[in-house]
Amino acid sequence: MQFPPGFFDRVDAADDAAFYAMPRLVTHIDDGAIAAVGALYEELGLAGTDVIDLMGSWISHFRPSAAPRHLTVLGMNDYELSENPMAGETVVHDLNADPRLPFDDASFDHATCCVSVDYLTQPVDVFRDVARVLRPGGIFVITFSNRLFPTKAIRGWLMSDSDTHCDIVRAYFESSGAFEPATAQLRTPLDQPGDPLYAVYARRR
Numbered sequence: 307m308q309f310p311p312g313f314f315d316r317v318d319a320a321d322d323a324a325f326y327a328m329p330r331l332v333t334h335i336d337d338g339a340i341a342a343v344g345a346l347y348e349e350l351g352l353a354g355t356d357v358i359d360l361m362g363s364w365i366s367h368f369r370p371s372a373a374p375r376h377l378t379v380l381g382m383n384d385y386e387l388s389e390n391p392m393a394g395e396t397v398v399h400d401l402n403a404d405p406r407l408p409f410d411d412a413s414f415d416h417a418t419c420c421v422s423v424d425y426l427t428q429p430v431d432v433f434r435d436v437a438r439v440l441r442p443g444g445i446f447v448i449t450f451s452n453r454l455f456p457t458k459a460i461r462g463w464l465m466s467d468s469d470t471h472c473d474i475v476r477a478y479f480e481s482s483g484a485f486e487p488a489t490a491q492l493r494t495p496l497d498q499p500g501d502p503l504y505a506v507y508a509r510r511r
């Protein structure tokens with residue numbers, strides 16, 4: 307799929323390291339949306355497996371009763387990552403500076419990325435490399451809501467509604483050529499007040 311010119315431009319095109327230098331020990335979605343992420347991870351069978359949480363921080367949203375066997379968390383801020391109680395390993399790595407993941411082939415059973423896919427400027431390269439580090443059949447789970455850092459999100463995301471966000475992530479999976487067809491779902495009930503939680507996920511071929 308061809309993305310239009312300017313789709314991946316951002317208002318703040320400066321190095322991401324500057325924007326994320328200050329730790330933010332906050333939650334970026336409300337309790338209902340966080341619960342929906344944990345329920346999805348459990349439903350998809352991530353409990354008791356080796357997981358890489360991409361673009362992570364101090365909270366990875368797994369239910370304590372359904373934690374991974376080993377959780378690696380990759381993000382931009384070392385202090386945020388050091389505060390993540392589920393992380394067995396943390397890695398500071400800028401995926402916009404280098405979309406290649408610093409891990410061997412087939413290192414993980416599954417991968418997650420919560421409320422952050424909209425900041426990727428080379429997402430198809432990242433998705434292709436996620437497939438490389440996943441074992442066959444591994445699931446890559448993308449979740450997002452309707453809140454973001456507007457200066458750091460790509461223009462194509464800012465100009466789209468939630469249904470189109472699902473289509474954009476589906477297009478990343480398709481364009482990578484490395485995943486089965488993606489599933490897109492609204493995971494929070496329509497009548498639940500607060501942050502909606504959308505998921506788009508697909509299995510590595």
Ligand SMILES: C[S@@+](CC[C@H](N)C(=O)[O-])C[C@H]1O[C@@H](n2cnc3c(N)ncnc32)[C@H](O)[C@@H]1O
Pocket residue numbers: 322326333334360361362363364365380381382383386399400401402403419420421422425
């Ligand atoms: C809105 S926060 C979400 C954090 C966490 N996933 C969560 O669910 O709370 C965005 C995260 O994306 C990460 N991030 C932003 N740009 C990144 C980049 N270029 N490479 C890797 N991680 C990035 C930041 O470290 C930050 O923790």
